[in-house]
Amino acid sequence: MSAEPSPEEQKRLDAEAKAKEDAEQAALPYKWTQTIKDLDVTVEVDGKYKGRDLDVKITKTHLKVAIKGQDPIIDGDLPHAIHVDDSTWTLETTPAGKEVVVHLDKVNQMEWWAHVVTSAPKIDTSKIQPENSKLGDLDGETRGMVEKMMFDQRQKEMGKPTSDEQKKLDLLEQFKKQHPEMDFSNAKMG
Incomplete structure (x- = not known):
């Protein structure tokens, strides 16, 4: 069993992981x-193309973006389902x-995606910092649930009790x- 990295070491590891992730994401088309x-x-596509030159298909679990007659730019399975009727693309x-701007509407609106298509490198979703203004857009009950989930996630990562476990304690x-x-x-918690 390895010892926990020191805070400095953890910072360096996080920075390395972030740099690798940024490089992988920057390499995507x-x-x-x-x-x-x-x-x-x-x-990004060449300015000469018009909508009719594009081949864009959005299904519940798959995304394809291509210029007709060329290899697809994106062609892969989505990691999670989307609402096709609320998803759009524009040039x-x-x-x-x-x-080409593709907007995908998530079915599960309580989870972060690690990648757009399953064949692409993943990002570390635990490092996502949601914009607080977006939390403000949620209704009170949903916002409370999201904030509780975020708190519990942070507590778990630090090896501390979640809000429910803390209530029991x-x-x-x-x-x-x-x-x-x-x-x-001799009391057992669990």
């Missing part, structure tokens, strides 16, 4: 961003040429104080 609810993929003009402590005569030395 597309860029992508996500929120907890959806995902946007942009693919937009940019200063550098044109780009607090209740037990309270009970112990109210009943000093009882012996809890």
